[in-house]
Amino acid sequence: MCSQKMPAAYRERATPFELPTPPESHGGSPVQIQDIIPEPVEDDSGNRIVSISTTFHPTADILPMRPDTIVLSSDGVFFYVHASVMLATSTNNWDGRMPSGGSRSRASEPCTSEGSKVVPCPEPAPVLNVVLHVVYGLSCESYKPTIDVLSAAVDAMVAYGIPPKDHIAPSTPLYALILAQAPTKPIAAYVLAASHDLYSLAVPVSSHLLSFPLPSLTDELTEKIGPLYLKRLFFLHLGRKEALRQLISAPPHPHPPTQECDFTEQKSLTRAWTLASAYLAWDMRPDLMGSEIEATFLPLGERLSCDLCKQSLVERVKHIVVQWSMVKRSI
Known part of the structure; x- marks a missing residue:
């Protein structure tokens, strides 16, 4: 697919018969093809150049039959597609831009010299490229679309009557592309x-939001997320904090008294544990690492002279780390 800057690798030299030509006049319609299809540019050698998708081009073998429709992006990139495929995935004939049943919806609709319909769309080429790959059930991973492009493509799918839930599921290419963006762009993916x-996408994405500062959410973001998923995100953070608070609240179990260490001596470990847990609770985070828990409590053993107390401390910390790793990490 052509990028917006149209690098040379995405351009194709075109002879006159390759270029879309103006449609025939229908009843003196004032619509001109120049209003729909941009003029081709010329390179330094005087050759005419048009920008054509590297996936959806006139000779692509995606399907056995030749393309019969041209989708034109807002930045002048041509996508050669099949009307039957486009209409089969849309519930509103591509927002009314494509006629159903093979009939012409508007007498002035432009065509090429070979009769291919030209469907202008308001989206730029990177966005349309993703949408068309979804329509054909293809992966566009090689184009490395950003999360902004993917988000705009899903919005465009809604506009064109292509239900996102039907095409963004764990087994689909678009699902994998969006999820791959979650580690670096978690809030945008969410x-x-x-x-x-x-929901099937929001669940794994939410696990990357444990370190996201919820107070930094803007009004615009909260409005897009909506009350249901916002509540789920807040409950995820609050739930993990409360779970950790309960885990660290109980000090190590005392061991039976010995000549060297009775219950009175063991109270020093309990007091030290209480202070350490209060320190950890002060900066409690839903993304707290197990190593941070160990770094907070294990040093308490350096001040203990009783081996049984040290063993009890180590076992208690190990238990907390294991239990913490099992606490739910997603909505």
Whole structure:
């Protein structure tokens, strides 16, 4: 697919018969093809150049039949597609831009010299490229679309009557692409999933939001996320904090008294544990690492002279770390 800057690798030299030509006049319609299809540019050698998708081009073998429709992006990139495929995935004939049943919805609709319909769309080429890959059930991973492009593509799918829930599931290419963006763009991926009620996607994405500062959410983001998924995100953070608070509240179990260490001596470990847990609770985070728990409590053993107390401390810390790793990490 052509990028917006149209690097040379995505450009194709075109002879006159390759270029879309103006449609025939229908009843003196004032619509001109120049209003729909941009003029081709010329390179330094005087050759005419048009920008054509590297996946959806006139000779692509995606299907046995040749393409019969041209989708034109807002930045002048041509996508050669099949009307039957486009209409089969849309519930509103691509927002009314494509006629159903093979009939012309508007007499002035432009065509090429070979009769291919030209469907202009308001989205730029990177966004349309993702949408068309979804329509054909193809992966566009090689184009490395950003999360902003993916989000705009899902919004465009809704506009064109392509239900996101039907095409963004754990086994689909688009699901994998969005999820791959979650580690670096977690809030953007979560907004995308939440705004389209894609619960199966929101769940794994939310696990990357444990370190996200919820107070930094803007009004715009909260509005896009919506009350249901916002509540789930808040409850995830609050639930993990409360679970950790309960885990560290109980000090190590005392051991039976010995000549060297009775219950009175063991109270020093209990007091030290209480102070350490209060320190940890002060800066408690839902993304706290097990190593941080160990770094907080294990040094208490350096001040203990009783081996049984040391063993009890180590076992208690180990138990907390294991239990903490089992606490739910997603909505």
